[in-house]
Amino acid sequence: MFGKRPSQDPQAELKQAQSIQNLEQGGLPVSAIERLQNQFNLQNTPQHIFTSDLSSNEFLLARHAGYEPLGQVMGSCIFHVGYQWTNYGGYGWTGLGQELDTITRARYTARHLAVSRIQQEASLLGATGIIGVRLEQKVYDWGADLIEFMMVGTAIREIDAPVKRNLPFVSDLSGEDFWALHQAGYHPVGFAMGNCTYMQLATWRTQSAMTGGLFGASWMNQELTDYTQALYTTRSLAMSRMDAEAHSVGATGVVGVQLDMDVMEGEYDNQGQTQEYMLFNYSAVGTAIAPYEAVHKPIQPGLTVTLFDNPKGVLL
Numbered sequence: 001m002f003g004k005r006p007s008q009d010p011q012a013e014l015k016q017a018q019s020i021q022n023l024e025q026g027g028l029p030v031s032a033i034e035r036l037q038n039q040f041n042l043q044n045t046p047q048h049i050f051t052s053d054l055s056s057n058e059f060l061l062a063r064h065a066g067y068e069p070l071g072q073v074m075g076s077c078i079f080h081v082g083y084q085w086t087n088y089g090g091y092g093w094t095g096l097g098q099e100l101d102t103i104t105r106a107r108y109t110a111r112h113l114a115v116s117r118i119q120q121e122a123s124l125l126g127a128t129g130i131i132g133v134r135l136e137q138k139v140y141d142w143g144a145d146l147i148e149f150m151m152v153g154t155a156i157r158e159i160d161a162p163v164k165r166n167l168p169f170v171s172d173l174s175g176e177d178f179w180a181l182h183q184a185g186y187h188p189v190g191f192a193m194g195n196c197t198y199m200q201l202a203t204w205r206t207q208s209a210m211t212g213g214l215f216g217a218s219w220m221n222q223e224l225t226d227y228t229q230a231l232y233t234t235r236s237l238a239m240s241r242m243d244a245e246a247h248s249v250g251a252t253g254v255v256g257v258q259l260d261m262d263v264m265e266g267e268y269d270n271q272g273q274t275q276e277y278m279l280f281n282y283s284a285v286g287t288a289i290a291p292y293e294a295v296h297k298p299i300q301p302g303l304t305v306t307l308f309d310n311p312k313g314v315l316l
Contacts (some may be wrong), residue, residue: 004281019031051071061176065182069155069156074118078147079147081147082106097181097198097233100198107195107197111135115151122155122168128157130234135150153171170188182227185314187292189249189289190246193242193285195241195281197231206224207276225311235261255286259284
């Protein structure tokens with residue numbers, strides 16, 4: 001009948017309730033835990049098979065560095081962004097700017113939940129690290145206040161090493177980059193991230209330049225200095241937070257930093273006046289690294305020339 005809940009196996013309902021509870025606490029669904037535990041139990045048996053998004057070259061170089069892939073792991077989070085209160089009333093055309101910390105915290109929390117879950121999946125496989133991580137961010141037309149972060153990578157462990165249930169490092173290094181850093185005496189110690197969402201109200205000069213009108217200045221070439229300053233502020237806050245995360249895990253640097261920025265223009269009702277604003281979303285993500293030894297071991301770069309159209313098909 002319509003409106004009647006279909007009957008469900010009591011054990012399945014119990015598993016679903018436990019999965020919801022796990023997710024609310026930042027954990028994994030029961031089905032994911034069971035699948036990964038089964039994969040772990042098959043390790044070192046003829047039935048074991050790993051999955052990986054590593055290329056052939058990356059796989060062989062990871063093995064050369066002393067690591068073996070254990071399986072593909074994922075971490076994801078769909079997050080609702082709460083209401084952002086702004087205190088712009090009465091400031092007129094001063095061009096006041098402020099960080100929208102509700103949105104900043106939402107993006108930060110969602111990203112960290114995704115990182116935590118990919119680490120939990122790798123830990124269930126007995127991994128000591130994750131390489132080749134791809135981070136994807138999505139927004140939905142049907143849910144303007146929803147954001148999704150998803151991370152996919154390959155869990156690895158030292159060949160023939162005993163299983164240690166330590167929290168594995170997360171890295172977006174390719175197999176080639178991981179091998180090169182390992183040869184030079186460096187190792188990844190974690191993912192470093194920083195982000196900031198900043199709203200900048202237009203000054204009267206900026207609004208005049210953008211909207212024109214009888215006394216406007218839209219015909220002139222000119223820098224919109226309030227927006228430029230806001231962009232610098234947004235970037236500075238995001239980068240300083242990424243640096244702080246790198247310091248917290250004992251890193252000496254961050255490599256492979258990916259910068260992402262989107263800008264949205266809008267209008268703000270300031271006590272009955274329509275005032276233009278610019279919204280900046282800035283994020284920085286990279287792999288924090290540290291040396292194995294006090295002094296690193298430099299390696300001599302070499303030149304490789306391929307006769308094939310696809311360099312991926314040639315072992316370096």
